[in-house]
Every structure is written in structure tokens, then in C-alpha cells.
Amino acid sequence: MQVSIKSYAKVNIFLKIAKKRDNYHEIVSRFVRVKNLYDTISFIPNNETNEFNLIGDFGCKLEDNTIYKAFLQLRKYCPKIDAFFRVYSIKVEKNIPEFAGLGGGSSNVAAFLILANKHFNLYYKKEKLAKIGAKIGADVPFFVYEYDSANVTGVGEIVQEFKEEPLNIELITPKDIKCHTGNVFNCFRNEFYKEISKEKSDELLSMKSSEILNKLSIEEANDLYLPAVKLYPKLKEYAMQDWFFSGSGSSFFKVI
Numbered sequence: 361m362q363v364s365i366k367s368y369a370k371v372n373i374f375l376k377i378a379k380k381r382d383n384y385h386e387i388v389s390r391f392v393r394v395k396n397l398y399d400t401i402s403f404i405p406n407n408e409t410n411e412f413n414l415i416g417d418f419g420c421k422l423e424d425n426t427i428y429k430a431f432l433q434l435r436k437y438c439p440k441i442d443a444f445f446r447v448y449s450i451k452v453e454k455n456i457p458e459f460a461g462l463g464g465g466s467s468n469v470a471a472f473l474i475l476a477n478k479h480f481n482l483y484y485k486k487e488k489l490a491k492i493g494a495k496i497g498a499d500v501p502f503f504v505y506e507y508d509s510a511n512v513t514g515v516g517e518i519v520q521e522f523k524e525e526p527l528n529i530e531l532i533t534p535k536d537i538k539c540h541t542g543n544v545f546n547c548f549r550n551e552f553y554k555e556i557s558k559e560k561s562d563e564l565l566s567m568k569s570s571e572i573l574n575k576l577s578i579e580e581a582n583d584l585y586l587p588a589v590k591l592y593p594k595l596k597e598y599a600m601q602d603w604f605f606s607g608s609g610s611s612f613f614k615v616i
């Protein structure tokens with residue numbers, strides 16, 4: 361029985377805004393999994409608390425933890441998991457930095473749902489897991505599908521595999537800068553708002569990631585870069601030639 365799963369980070373090769381949807385923004389993006397950066401989530405048969413027990417190095421309270429939120433959602437469909445997680449703990453070896461644009465919280469949700477789906481023989485389809493998880497984090501559907509590379513649109517709920525050669529990603533995450541996704545989107549909306557055209561978006565979605573990065577500058581590739589720099593000017597110190605920006609920051613990456 362599988363009791364452990366890798367929960368990978370992602371980068372956004374490009375990230376453009378298509379339109380507003382209430383308080384959210386519809387994105388047009390290429391997501392790529394980072395093969396060499398992952399958390400490990402395990403179910404371990406050791407829980408002295410007799411309640412849900414999450415062991416790991418997190419910067420938030422249990423109630424705010426995305427794995428706990430995923431447990432609460434899944435329990436609605438499958439009440440028996442409640443008894444299981446009074447006897448088992450969830451242990452997370454946390455390597456993906458938080459507030460880094462690498463999707464750590466969403467990735468953990470997807471990994472938990474995939475592992476629970478196998479462990480409890482639920483046989484839920486990916487579509488169902490993606491729907492359950494999307495309530496918790498916008499990037500969960502991408503991680504649920506386990507594609508190495510995908511085009512992601514809507515508010516993250518539309519995921520289409522993009523077949524291309526595997527990419528090796530090098531990352532730099534400034535330790536001293538924590539980018540708040542909501543604040544970066546707000547700044548984009550108030551001061552930098554623009555929408556990508558249908559033609560441009562179709563063009564980018566059909567191009568290989570390496571071609572996109574050869575063609576675009578860091579500002580052109582990611583609409584959230586300039587608002588993030590406006591809010592967190594220290595980011596500029598990390599911006600180097602040929603490096604790109606992931607999500608709402610703070611991580612920079614390049615393909616090696």
C-alpha cells in the first residue's frame with residue numbers, strides 16, 4: 361500500500377491575464393513541474409493526539425493549512441477517513457518555500473488527494489479530485505493531473521497537457537521576500553491592468569516553452585512581474601539576464 365507521495369513545485373513559463381472574473385483574474389499560462397524540488401507527504405501509523413495531526417514545518421496554523429482544508433473537503437465525500445486520521449498522522453517534509461510563486465500549498469492539496477484516493481481505494485477520477493481541490497487553491501487542478509507541462513487557463517481549472525521535451529529548471533527564491541498573491545493581483549488590477557488578445561494567447565499556448573523563453577523578456581512573459589516589483593522593490597536585486605519570474609513571485613527561474 362502506497363503511503364508516501366512527492367508533491368512537486370511548478371513554475372509559470374509565461375503568465376498572462378485574459379480578463380477579470382469577480383475578484384479573480386482569468387489567466388493564460390504554461391505550467392511546468394519542477395522535477396528536483398518537491399515536498400514528501402506520508403501517512404504514518406503514529407498519532408497520539410486522537411485528532412487530525414499534521415507534522416511538518418509550516419508558516420501557518422493548522423486551520424489555514426491547505427492539507428487540512430483538503431482533508432475537511434474529502435471527509436464530506438468519504439467520512440471514514442476521519443477515523444483513519446485519528447490513528448495515522450500526516451508527515452510533510454517541506455522543501456518548497458512558501459510565498460514563492462512555486463505553488464507549494466496547491467501542490468500539497470493535490471498530492472494529498474491523489475494519495476488518499478489510492479490509499480482508500482476511492483477510484484475518484486482526476487476531474488473529481490481537481491474540482492474538490494480547486495476550492496482550496498487555484499493551482500490544484502494542474503497538480504492533480506500530474507502533467508510535466510500543461511497549458512492552464514480560466515482561474516486554473518482548465519488544464520491541457522502540453523507535450524514537449526522535459527525541461528530542467530534552475531530556481532532562485534529570495535529568502536527575504538515573501539510575495540502575497542492577492543496583493544500582487546490587486547496591484548496589477550489597479551495599476552498595470554491589460555488583457556492579452558485571443559491571437560497572442562493562441563500563439564503562446566502553441567509554442568514550446570524553450571521557444572517562448574527565447575522570444576520574451578521577463579516583463580513580457582509574466583504580467584505579474586512589474587506589479588510584484590512595485591510592491592517588493594528588492595526583487596530587482598535578483599533579476600538577472602535571461603532569468604524569468606514565476607507566478608506572483610518571489611522565485612526566478614531559467615531553463616538549463
Ligand SMILES: C[C@](O)(CO)[C@H](O)COP(=O)(O)OP(=O)(O)OC[C@H]1O[C@@H](n2ccc(N)nc2=O)[C@H](O)[C@@H]1O
Binds near residue numbers: 461542
Ligand atoms: C497566479 C498563480 O500563482 C499562477 O500559478 C496562481 O494561480 C495563484 O494561485 P493561489 O496562490 O492558489 O491563489 P489563491 O490562494 O486561490 O488566491 C489568492 C488571491 O489572489 C487573487 N487571485 C488569485 C488567482 C487568480 N487567478 N486571480 C486572482 O485575482 C485573489 O485575490 C485571491 O484571493
Ligand SMILES: Nc1ncnc2c1ncn2[C@@H]1O[C@H](COP(=O)(O)OP(=O)(O)OP(=O)(O)O)[C@@H](O)[C@H]1O
Binds near residue numbers: 466
Ligand atoms: N501546505 C501548505 N504548504 C505551504 N504553504 C501553506 C500550506 N498551507 C497553507 N499555507 C500558507 O499559504 C500561504 C502561501 O502558500 P504557497 O506557498 O502555496 O503560496 P505561493 O508561494 O504564493 O504559491 P503560488 O503563488 O504559486 O500559488 C502561506 O501563508 C502559507 O503559510
